[in-house]
Amino acid sequence: MDDISYFKKILGERGVVQDEEKLDDANTDWMRKYKGSSKLMLQPRTTEEVSQILKYCNSRCLAVVPQGGNTGLVGGSVPVFDELGWIYLFHIPKFLHFMCIFSIFGCHCRICFWCRFIMPLDLGAKGSCQIGGNVSTNAGGLRLIRYGSLHGSVLGLEAVLANGTVLDMLASLRKDNTGYDLKHLFIGSEGSLGIVTKVSILTPPKLSSVNLAFLACEDYASCQKLLLEAKRKLGEILSAFEFLDVNAMNLVLKHLDGLRDPLSSMHNFYVLIETTGSMESHDKEKLEAFLLQSMDSGLVTDGVLAQDINQTSSFWHIREGVPEALMKAGAVYKYDLSLPPEKMYELVEEMRTRLGSAANVVAYGHLGDGNLHLNISAPQYTDSILSKIEPFVYEWTSKHRGSISAEHGLGLMKADKIHYSKSPESVQLMAEIKKLIDPNRILNPYKVLPSSVLSQS
Numbered sequence: 001m002d003d004i005s006y007f008k009k010i011l012g013e014r015g016v017v018q019d020e021e022k023l024d025d026a027n028t029d030w031m032r033k034y035k036g037s038s039k040l041m042l043q044p045r046t047t048e049e050v051s052q053i054l055k056y057c058n059s060r061c062l063a064v065v066p067q068g069g070n071t072g073l074v075g076g077s078v079p080v081f082d083e084l085g086w087i088y089l090f091h092i093p094k095f096l097h098f099m100c101i102f103s104i105f106g107c108h109c110r111i112c113f114w115c116r117f118i119m120p121l122d123l124g125a126k127g128s129c130q131i132g133g134n135v136s137t138n139a140g141g142l143r144l145i146r147y148g149s150l151h152g153s154v155l156g157l158e159a160v161l162a163n164g165t166v167l168d169m170l171a172s173l174r175k176d177n178t179g180y181d182l183k184h185l186f187i188g189s190e191g192s193l194g195i196v197t198k199v200s201i202l203t204p205p206k207l208s209s210v211n212l213a214f215l216a217c218e219d220y221a222s223c224q225k226l227l228l229e230a231k232r233k234l235g236e237i238l239s240a241f242e243f244l245d246v247n248a249m250n251l252v253l254k255h256l257d258g259l260r261d262p263l264s265s266m267h268n269f270y271v272l273i274e275t276t277g278s279m280e281s282h283d284k285e286k287l288e289a290f291l292l293q294s295m296d297s298g299l300v301t302d303g304v305l306a307q308d309i310n311q312t313s314s315f316w317h318i319r320e321g322v323p324e325a326l327m328k329a330g331a332v333y334k335y336d337l338s339l340p341p342e343k344m345y346e347l348v349e350e351m352r353t354r355l356g357s358a359a360n361v362v363a364y365g366h367l368g369d370g371n372l373h374l375n376i377s378a379p380q381y382t383d384s385i386l387s388k389i390e391p392f393v394y395e396w397t398s399k400h401r402g403s404i405s406a407e408h409g410l411g412l413m414k415a416d417k418i419h420y421s422k423s424p425e426s427v428q429l430m431a432e433i434k435k436l437i438d439p440n441r442i443l444n445p446y447k448v449l450p451s452s453v454l455s456q457s
């Protein structure tokens, strides 16, 4: 029996996609930068089907790429060389196994908001990304400052290994120190160690009082001081602290329909501060007092508090819309860096000096987490621009002991750049773990780790 017939036997006709139009979409990443030419997409609906596919692929040494919502930004979710195709996981997390463990009470339910709980993760791609993809990239998002990373809020998961073994790590406990905590291997390993099929996640209660301020600062130092003040004065109700610079703001206003500047004039920097708490009058009073003090001290030069849900969503749209506006502006060189906040904008300014008028250097991100999204926008990709950006950006980040991937992962784009952030010994151990779990390298080969290291180990 040939491979296709075998997959049809496991998945039925509907689970084996060979239609060119569908394949073309799935072969291309969100940025339309990475494009594969694989001819097969498999759509399993159950863990058992995932297991059977992998067992077969492993026995035949056929490589596969797990794909969720395909919103990844580092070329991790598309086949790029000789992979057989994808395992498209839409049906897995969505219908079957998205299990929320609410607070620590262990109440199991399918959709958080029915039960007045929220997902601890929120990101601009929320309409398309999937929980399996989120866990596999250890996505950060807009509220990490409040709820922490998925390494903290994922309580358990189920993953299928390359040989088809189903690993049940579906705990719902806050505390469990029995041996190595294996689930962490799958959180952030970008589909290179296993396919995540079930997740149990700690979901905080939905609180009734949410306030959002859209503020202007004239220099980066003020944004930074504002962050320290916000942490001190807003304390436990602070739930997001995001920033964008004037170049990011200009792009959004130019390329996204229906958005307007909430402030009356342009400023050098914008900060969004969100608070979430349980008592409206107390939270509002606290935020208003904080804003008054920040204006008196000159840290904030202008600002507005969202008055209703429409304003709230349009303020968020400005921040969350930057990646889309960049896509509309042309080619984008994307860097997702963790840096000490006091160093972050120095890099942006140095980059502007290096590139001059050849490109538009745009900065925004999760300032509260020390995560800079440095994006360089140009009419098209050219070697001359790239050579001014790389390896400079990685060397600079490494010199300041930052991370070359704060939240998007390494994917294909940065697999061979891992050494800028990790020691040779750590990379070697990662390669040995990969070899142990996936000796035939069938799971997302060419991603995460350098091929040169993998082929030696």
Ligand code: FAD
Binding pocket: 030, 065, 066, 067, 068, 069, 070, 071, 072, 073, 076, 077, 089, 122, 123, 124, 125, 128, 129, 130, 131, 132, 133, 134, 135, 136, 137, 138, 139, 140, 141, 142, 190, 191, 192, 194, 195, 196, 197, 323, 324, 407, 408, 411, 444, 447
């Ligand atoms: P995909 O893109 O399909 O896959 C991503 C990686 O995970 C690939 O390596 C893939 O092989 C692997 N994978 C997918 N599903 C599984 C599975 N079930 N098991 C094993 N491996 C799997 N990221 C952030 O961290 N923070 C943000 O704020 C943020 N904002 C974004 C905003 C926009 C507009 C866009 C386009 C992207 C943003 N991202 C952000 C990046 C992206 O959305 C996240 O990385 C997201 O978690 C990817 O989920 P996905 O389902 O689309 O995964």
Ligand code: 2HG
Binding pocket: 073, 124, 141, 319, 320, 322, 323, 334, 335, 336, 365, 366, 373, 374, 375
């Ligand atoms: C965000 O925070 C995403 O908006 C995307 O992580 C960042 O496009 C980017 O560089």
Ligand code: ZN
Binding pocket: 141, 365, 366, 373, 407
């Ligand atoms: Zn981000």
